[in-house]
Amino acid sequence: MNRFRIVEATLARELAKPYAYGSADCFMLGCAFVDALTGSATADKYRGAYRTLAGAQRALRRRGYASLVSFFAAELGQQPKGGAEARLGDLVILRLADGAEHVGVCLGARFVTKTERGRSDHGLADVIAAFH
Template structure:
């Protein structure tokens, strides 16, 4: 299967799941893409590690990270890149208007994340870091 089909299938699968912290949120969306494009199994590693937003923040700090950028830099063993370097299917960290960081996926000219209200599309200006997958 080519990269486009992998990205298309993974996005459809993850967005179809009802939003739930720790199993079907923006962080787990990113983890699912890491697994789909890299052949790893980080979904299993982190699924269920938290059940609330506050729990997610505590889980991040327990692992020694103050941001999603530093977490994924360590987990993926790579330095973050600028948003303009993101390719189709790459993982990005978005900073939204509420000031919160969200994990998203590059779809070429736009970036998508999963929120409690469903799919949320964003532009390059919202990307604070990108990580190549696959």
């Protein structure tokens, strides 16, 4: 299956799941993409590690990370790139209007994340880091 089909199928599958912290949120969306594109088992490693937003933040700090950017840099073994370098299927960290960081995916000219209200599309200005 080519990259486009993998991205399309993974996004549809993850957005179809009802939002739930620790199993079907933006972080797990990012993990699902890492797994789909690399064959790893990142989602299994972190699924169920938290059940609330505060719990997610504690879990991140407990593992020694100050942000989603530092977490994915270590997990993926690469330095973050600028948003303009993102290509289809790349993982991105978005900073939304409320100041919160969200994990998303690059769909070319737009970036998608999962929120409690469902799919949320964003532009390049909201991307603070990208990972190939």
